[in-house]
Amino acid sequence: MQMTTLLPPAHSVLFGETEISFSLNYVDRKTLAIHVYPDGKVSVDAPLSTDIEKVYGKVKKRASWILKQQRKFEGYPAALPERRYVSGETHRYLGRQYRLKIIAGDSETVKLTHGKLLVETHSPQDSLLVQRLLQVWYRSKALTVFTERYAQCVQRVERVGIYHEKDFQLRFMSNRWGSCTGKGIITLNPELIAAPKDCIDYVITHELCHLKEHNHGPAFYRLITAALKDWELRRKRLNEMVEVRFV
DSSP: OOOOOOOOOOEEEEETTEEEEEEEEEESOSSOEEEEOTTSOEEEEEETTOOHHHHHHHHHHTHHHHHHHHHHHHTSOOOOOOOOOOTTOEEEETTEEEEEEEEEOSSOEEEEETTEEEEEESOTTOHHHHHHHHHHHHHHHHHHHHHHHHHHHHHHHHTTTOOOOSOEEEOOOSSOSEEEOTTOOEEEOGGGGGSOHHHHHHHHHHHHHTTTOOSSSHHHHHHHHHHOTTHHHHHHHHHHHSOSOOO
8 A cells, every 4th residue: 555644533434332533545546445553543545536435334344343453452552652862762673672872972873782772973962863873773774684584475475376576665654564555565664673573574474465455354364364374473472562653
């Protein structure tokens, strides 16, 4: 699906006595997709020419699934406060937590050393600069690790008849670990590098499965189960380990 900004809820439908609010994004895709996020918000990606009544009908049809997803997310850790990018904060990398240490120096570098995430900069008090340095570091590490994991996952999904030769792209996204457009363009969030490799494999496999099944219907879950039998455990671990906040 094409990445779009998640708008405030502007639409709603009734399911019994329960109101389900959702934001609506018209995008260049062939099918309608419904997304439920860890904070409980719901968004709908609809083809450009979709009639609004058809959107409402689809949301009502999937209402029980939406409520089930929202209840599931209620059991996950709450979103954490925004980072301040100061020494002492914890940041994850491949499932492990590291304390952030910011020091003044002659270079602008980030590295893991002695169990700490060390940022050296000319301006240690400039939190925006520290944030940018960390983003560059995360993106670099993500490209290396994701390239390795992506090759493994592509081989895995070939067993269920999915083939992909377009590689992937990286983009920081505020609400998603990954996305797949109708044209087969897969995007991964560099912040996913905070998760263990088995969780990274789950996200990549999830997006690869969308090449064949574009929504989250029963056929999609049968497909991802065939490709990755323990995907539910990996998803649970991802949501429990990695904070719902992004660089």
